[in-house]
Amino acid sequence: AQSVTQLxxxxxxxxxxxxxxxxxYSSSVSVYLFWYVQYPNQGLQLLLKYLSGSxxxxxxxxxxxxxxxxxxxxxxxxxxxxxxxxAEYFCAVSEMDSSYKLxxxxxxxxxxxx
Amino acid sequence: SQTIHQWxxxxxxxxxxxxxxxxxxxxxxxxxxxxxxxxxxxxxQLLFYSVGIGQISSxxxxxxxxxxxxxxxxxxxxxKLLLSDSGFYLCAWSQGAETxxxxxxxxxxxxxxL
Numbered sequence: 629a630q631s632v633t634q635l636x637x638x639x640x641x642x643x644x645x646x647x648x649x650x651x652x653y654s655s656s657v658s659v660y661l662f663w664y665v666q667y668p669n670q671g672l673q674l675l676l677k678y679l680s681g682s683x684x685x686x687x688x689x690x691x692x693x694x695x696x697x698x699x700x701x702x703x704x705x706x707x708x709x710x711x712x713x714x715a716e717y718f719c720a721v722s723e724m725d726s727s728y729k730l731x732x733x734x735x736x737x738x739x740x741x742x
Numbered sequence: 743s744q745t746i747h748q749w750x751x752x753x754x755x756x757x758x759x760x761x762x763x764x765x766x767x768x769x770x771x772x773x774x775x776x777x778x779x780x781x782x783x784x785x786x787q788l789l790f791y792s793v794g795i796g797q798i799s800s801x802x803x804x805x806x807x808x809x810x811x812x813x814x815x816x817x818x819x820x821x822k823l824l825l826s827d828s829g830f831y832l833c834a835w836s837q838g839a840e841t842x843x844x845x846x847x848x849x850x851x852x853x854x855x856l
Binding site: 632634637664669670671672673674677718720728729730732733734735 | 746774776783784785786787788791801832834836844845846847848849850852
C-alpha cells in the first residue's frame, strides 16, 4: 500500500532564509506527486505537482520541488521565505492506476519568524 | 470562474446527534466531488467520492454517509455522531476523475463532537 511520510511536523525559519520541507513516499507502482498549502482555517491550495518529465517542478509563490525516484522523495524548497508563507504544507501521492485517490502526509507546519 | 462553498464553517454537536454538512460548486458542470476528513495532527483522509448524481463510492467504513442529490451538491451525513467524528471536513471538486486533474478544495467545516 502506498504511504506518505512528512517527518517534520513543524519547521521554524527566519524570514528571507531558505527552507526545505521533506516528503518521502512508498509505492510499488509509478506515482504522481503533489504539494498543497493550507492557510489557517482555509481549504487546501495546490502549490505544484509532478506528473512526468523534468524532475524539477516549479510552482506558485516561488516554491519548487524535486522528484527523486531512487530515494522516493519529493522535497519542497524555497530560496527565501516570507512571513506570508506561514502555513501547513501537505505532500500527497496518487498511483497512476488509481485515478482519483490522493494519499496525504500528516503535514508540516512552516513557521516564518521576522 | 468556479467556486466551492461549504457550510456551516464550524459546528459543535453532542455525541449521538445527527449531522448534515453541505458542499456546493458553482461555475462548472458534472464535477467529480470528494469528501475528506482531517483529524488533529494528521493528514487528509478520503471519505467519499462521486462521479455523478446518485453515484457515491465510500473509501472508509464508518458511521458517515454521503449523497449527491444534484449535480453540484454533495452532502455528508450521519445519523449518530461519535467522538471520533471530530475533525476538519473538506469538500473538493475536480473536472475529471484522473488525479492529473487538480482537486480544488473548499474552506472546510470544523466539527467538534462533545
